[in-house]
Amino acid sequence: MRTATLLYHDVVPADQLQTSGFQGAVADRYKLSCDSFDAHLRAIVGRPLLRCETVTRLMSSSSDDGCPCLFTFDDGGVSALTEIAERLEAAGWRGRFFIPTDHIGQPGFLSAEQIRELHQRGHIIGTHSCSHPRRIDQLNDSDLQREWSQSTEILANVLQSPIECGSVPGGFFSRRVAEAASRAGLKVLFNSEPTCRWKKPGSLWIAGRLPIVNHTSASMAAALATGDRHTITQQQLVWNGKKLAKTVAGGLYRQVSEWIFSQK
Numbered sequence: 001m002r003t004a005t006l007l008y009h010d011v012v013p014a015d016q017l018q019t020s021g022f023q024g025a026v027a028d029r030y031k032l033s034c035d036s037f038d039a040h041l042r043a044i045v046g047r048p049l050l051r052c053e054t055v056t057r058l059m060s061s062s063s064d065d066g067c068p069c070l071f072t073f074d075d076g077g078v079s080a081l082t083e084i085a086e087r088l089e090a091a092g093w094r095g096r097f098f099i100p101t102d103h104i105g106q107p108g109f110l111s112a113e114q115i116r117e118l119h120q121r122g123h124i125i126g127t128h129s130c131s132h133p134r135r136i137d138q139l140n141d142s143d144l145q146r147e148w149s150q151s152t153e154i155l156a157n158v159l160q161s162p163i164e165c166g167s168v169p170g171g172f173f174s175r176r177v178a179e180a181a182s183r184a185g186l187k188v189l190f191n192s193e194p195t196c197r198w199k200k201p202g203s204l205w206i207a208g209r210l211p212i213v214n215h216t217s218a219s220m221a222a223a224l225a226t227g228d229r230h231t232i233t234q235q236q237l238v239w240n241g242k243k244l245a246k247t248v249a250g251g252l253y254r255q256v257s258e259w260i261f262s263q264k
């Protein structure tokens with residue numbers, strides 16, 4: 001199975017980066033202005049898109065369905081409701097919103113009531129862990145399990161509906177991370193590997209995503225939305241380079257990133 005799954009975060013009015021989601025230079029890099037997001041949607045309109053599907057429906061669709069596009073949004077910022085939902089709905093689409101549950105109701109983040117509203121409007125809610133740990137792959141077994149099991153339970157209680165999907169905070173995916181997510185009852189785990197391909201090594205589907213940052217142009221977003229191989233290969237090269245840097249330099253990588261982005 002293949003989907004061109006776009007990985008967005010917040011969408012905020014220009015110069016109001018602090019109004020939604022996590023704060024800081026690295027988080028800001030993933031926040032789009034409303035104008036940029038509108039341009040992305042205009043560029044993607046008319047492409048062969050999949051409407052918001054349940055995981056079950058997606059699983060049952062055949063590979064002949066091509067490479068449909070999915071919109072995903074990480075971090076649970078309040079802009080999911082204040083800016084994003086209405087824009088997607090106006091285009092006839094829905095999104096998947098991944099929530100770090102420890103932040104529910106905090107300033108700049110969705111409240112339980114707002115999460116319910118998104119769900120009632122047809123958007124899909126998934127877990128993005130409890131605490132959004134900096135390195136989920138380095139947690140001990142019990143903490144790792146709590147991140148998936150407790151967040152899934154909290155969201156299921158908020159929605160009175162089972163939670164089927166999650167996304168890995170920071171993209172720090174590993175087999176252990178996936179196994180814990182599977183034990184929490186998730187059926188699909190989205191990571192940040194820039195690929196359209198879905199894999200099912202065990203009982204859990206693993207899906208890659210195509211990251212969007214604040215300088216991603218509308219034409220590039222449209223190319224990614226159609227699963228354009230050349231554009232995705234470019235993303236893979238960058239991603240592999242970053243992965244290597246993170247492995248080699250560890251915590252230093254993040255400090256250097258923070259510094260570089262705060263200079264811009």
Ligand SMILES: [Zn+2]
Nearest residue numbers: 074075169170
């Ligand atoms: Zn995140």
